[in-house]
Amino acid sequence: MEEFNRVKVKLVTCSFFWGSLLMLDYFFPRTCFLCSAAGDDLCVHCQQKLKVICRGVFCTVCGKPFTAGLKPHPCSDCTKDPPAYDRHRSIFLFDENIKKLVHQFKYQGDFGIKRIIPEFFGAVAAEIPPADIIIPVPLHVNRLRSRGYNQSLVLARVFGKLLCRKVGPRVLKRVKDTPTQTGLDRRQREQNLKKAFGISGKHDVGGKKILLVDDVHTTGVTLNAAASVLKSFGAGEVYALTLAFVPSGF
Numbered sequence: 001m002e003e004f005n006r007v008k009v010k011l012v013t014c015s016f017f018w019g020s021l022l023m024l025d026y027f028f029p030r031t032c033f034l035c036s037a038a039g040d041d042l043c044v045h046c047q048q049k050l051k052v053i054c055r056g057v058f059c060t061v062c063g064k065p066f067t068a069g070l071k072p073h074p075c076s077d078c079t080k081d082p083p084a085y086d087r088h089r090s091i092f093l094f095d096e097n098i099k100k101l102v103h104q105f106k107y108q109g110d111f112g113i114k115r116i117i118p119e120f121f122g123a124v125a126a127e128i129p130p131a132d133i134i135i136p137v138p139l140h141v142n143r144l145r146s147r148g149y150n151q152s153l154v155l156a157r158v159f160g161k162l163l164c165r166k167v168g169p170r171v172l173k174r175v176k177d178t179p180t181q182t183g184l185d186r187r188q189r190e191q192n193l194k195k196a197f198g199i200s201g202k203h204d205v206g207g208k209k210i211l212l213v214d215d216v217h218t219t220g221v222t223l224n225a226a227a228s229v230l231k232s233f234g235a236g237e238v239y240a241l242t243l244a245f246v247p248s249g250f
């Protein structure tokens with residue numbers, strides 16, 4: 001009888017949960033993030049507009065998309081000056097559509113992007129070697145307080161679920177409160193991020209394969225600085241994954 005009651009409670013709770021979701025959809029119907037058409041988070045028309053980098057040709061090191069070429073190969077920048085990370089991939093090419101999604105996510109607290117990622121993740125997942133741990137690029141505590149969340153941690157948790165890997169939110173820390181990188185060129189960004197990252201004392205990254213996560217790859221300076229620190233603490237390999245790759249001149 002006790003077992004029967006437990007099942008009954010579970011069924012009622014479950015129906016209440018799904019019922020609530022249906023009610024929410026009824027009163028607040030989903031609309032496309034980009035064109036506001038009713039029906040879904042991203043309508044079929046807008047889905048087709050997003051450019052998925054790993055379905056095309058790209059640099060095998062930094063993941064920069066190429067406009068032409070037969071197969072993926074290292075770009076001239078990575079050949080001349082290899083980055084501290086071993087490999088980076090972005091899901092999308094940054095354009096006006098992705099800019100709108102990233103803006104809603106990063107500055108307006110709209111996490112709807114979480115529901116869009118799985119649809120496009122297959123192509124990039126095949127490009128990411130298995131990692132021991134996923135580490136988000138951290139925000140300084142002052143920035144975290146003013147924004148209320150770390151967008152890279154939100155993404156790291158989504159990727160963690162999709163890749164079945166654990167997330168280490170406090171392994172890497174931002175020890176310097178740097179001004180925003182927006183509007184700075186590569187050299188200024190490098191200067192800005194000098195000694196910006198550290199490893200939290202109780203964590204050992206020695207020999208580990210790490211997947212670093214950030215929201216967008218603009219110049220790669222942030223990922224490079226974070227990967228350098230991880231490598232200086234003995235990390236075995238550092239891969240990086242971002243939502244979008246900003247082409248030069250965007």
Ligand SMILES: [Zn+2]
Nearest residue numbers: 032035043046
């Ligand atoms: Zn749409």
Ligand SMILES: [Zn+2]
Nearest residue numbers: 059062075078
């Ligand atoms: Zn490259």
